[in-house]
Amino acid sequence: MASLTGYYRNYFEFQPVTSPTANWVAAPTTADFNGDGFQDLLVLGAIFPGPGLSAVGQQGILLYGNASGFDPAPQDFPWLTLGSIHTRKVLVEDFNGDDKPDLYVASHGWDTDPFPGEQNLLYLSTPTGWLEATATLPQLSDFTHTATAGDIDGDGDLDIFVGNGYRGQNGILSYMLVNDGAGHFELTRGNIPAGPGEVLDFNTMQMFPGAELMDLNGDSLPELVITADATASFNALRENVILWNQGGSFSNAAKGVLPATPTCPTRSSRTSRTWTSTSTAAWTWCSPARRGSPSTTDGSCRCCWRRPTAPTPTRRIR
Ligand SMILES: [Ca+2]
Ligand SMILES: [Ca+2]
Numbered sequence: 183m184a185s186l187t188g189y190y191r192n193y194f195e196f197q198p199v200t201s202p203t204a205n206w207v208a209a210p211t212t213a214d215f216n217g218d219g220f221q222d223l224l225v226l227g228a229i230f231p232g233p234g235l236s237a238v239g240q241q242g243i244l245l246y247g248n249a250s251g252f253d254p255a256p257q258d259f260p261w262l263t264l265g266s267i268h269t270r271k272v273l274v275e276d277f278n279g280d281d282k283p284d285l286y287v288a289s290h291g292w293d294t295d296p297f298p299g300e301q302n303l304l305y306l307s308t309p310t311g312w313l314e315a316t317a318t319l320p321q322l323s324d325f326t327h328t329a330t331a332g333d334i335d336g337d338g339d340l341d342i343f344v345g346n347g348y349r350g351q352n353g354i355l356s357y358m359l360v361n362d363g364a365g366h367f368e369l370t371r372g373n374i375p376a377g378p379g380e381v382l383d384f385n386t387m388q389m390f391p392g393a394e395l396m397d398l399n400g401d402s403l404p405e406l407v408i409t410a411d412a413t414a415s416f417n418a419l420r421e422n423v424i425l426w427n428q429g430g431s432f433s434n435a436a437k438g439v440l441p442a443t444p445t446c447p448t449r450s451s452r453t454s455r456t457w458t459s460t461s462t463a464a465w466t467w468c469s470p471a472r473r474g475s476p477s478t479t480d481g482s483c484r485c486c487w488r489r490p491t492a493p494t495p496t497r498r499i500r
C-alpha cells in the first residue's frame with residue numbers, strides 16, 4: 183500500500199487536518215469511482231459540535247485503489263469542495279444511466295439542538311467529468327440519517343429513499359426521490375407510510391437511523407427495511423420492520439416485523455427474575471463498551487454489566 187502520511191494519515195486518526203477543521207470522519211464508502219477495476223475509498227470530513235466550534239462545511243478525501251494499495255485521486259473529483267457538515271451515508275450508484283458512478287450524499291448537519299439539518303448533495307457523471315446537480319434536488323435542510331437506492335417502481339432506474347428518522351428543527355419527514363432515468367428526482371411521500379401514526383412518522387411512532395432497499399422475496403422489486411432506534415424509549419414502536427414492495431408502494435398494511443433482540447434489565451429492574459438468579463452463570467462479564475448489552479452467545483438475556491472488583495464474582499450492579 184502506498185504510505186499514508188501527514189494529511190491522509192491524520193484523517194484516519196480523527197485528527198484535525200485543515201481549516202476548516204474536521205474532527206470527525208463520515209460515511210467511509212468504497213466503490214470503483216474511476217472504472218479501473220480496483221475499489222476506491224471515499225471518506226468525508228465532518229465536524230461535530232464542541233467548545234469553540236461552529237458548523238463549517240468540510241472536505242473529504244478520495245483514494246484510488248491500485249494493485250499495491252491506494253493513492254490520492256486526482257482533484258477532478260469534487261471532494262475538496264463538497265463541503266458537508268456531517269454526512270451519514272453516501273450512495274454511489276449510476277443514477278443517470280451512463281454506466282458511470284454518481285453520488286448522493288445524505289447528511290444531517292450540525293448535530294446539536296436545535297438540529298438545523300443540512301442540504302443533501304447530488305453529483306452526476308458527465309462525459310467530461312462531475313456535475314454538481316444538488317440544485318435539482320428538493321431544497322431542504324432536512325435531518326437525514328440514512329438513504330438507500332433501489333428501483334422501487336421497476337422502471338429500470340434507481341430511486342432513492344431518504345430516511346429522515348429524527349425530527350430535527352425543520353420536522354421534515356422521510357421521502358422517496360423518484361428518478362426520471364436521467365438523474366432528475368421528484369419528491370413524493372405518496373408511496374411510503376409517513377403519515378400520522380404510520381411507521382415512518384417520527385412524531386408519533388418511530389425514530390430510526392437505518393434503512394436499506396433490497397429484494398427479499400425475489401419479485402425484482404426491492405423491499406424497504408427500517409431499523410429502529412432501540413434507545414428511544416419514547417418511541418411507540420421501536421420495531422425493525424420490512425415494508426413489502428407492493429407494485430412500487432410501501433404501506434403500513436404490508437409491514438413485517440423483524441424479531442426483537444433481547445434487552446437487558448436496567449438497574450431499576452434488577453429485582454427481576456433474571457437479576458435475582460442464584461447462579462452467576464446467568465451473568466457474563468464484558469468490556470465497558472458492552473455493558474448493559476445482551477450477550478450474543480446464546481440469545482438469552484445473559485447481560486453484560488460490570489466485572490466485579492472482588493476476586494469472587496458478586497452480583498453487585500453499578
Ligand atoms: Ca478504481
Ligand atoms: Ca452515472
Ligand SMILES: [Ca+2]
Nearest residue numbers: 333335337339
Ligand atoms: Ca425507478
Ligand SMILES: [Ca+2]
Nearest residue numbers: 397398399403
Ligand atoms: Ca421484492
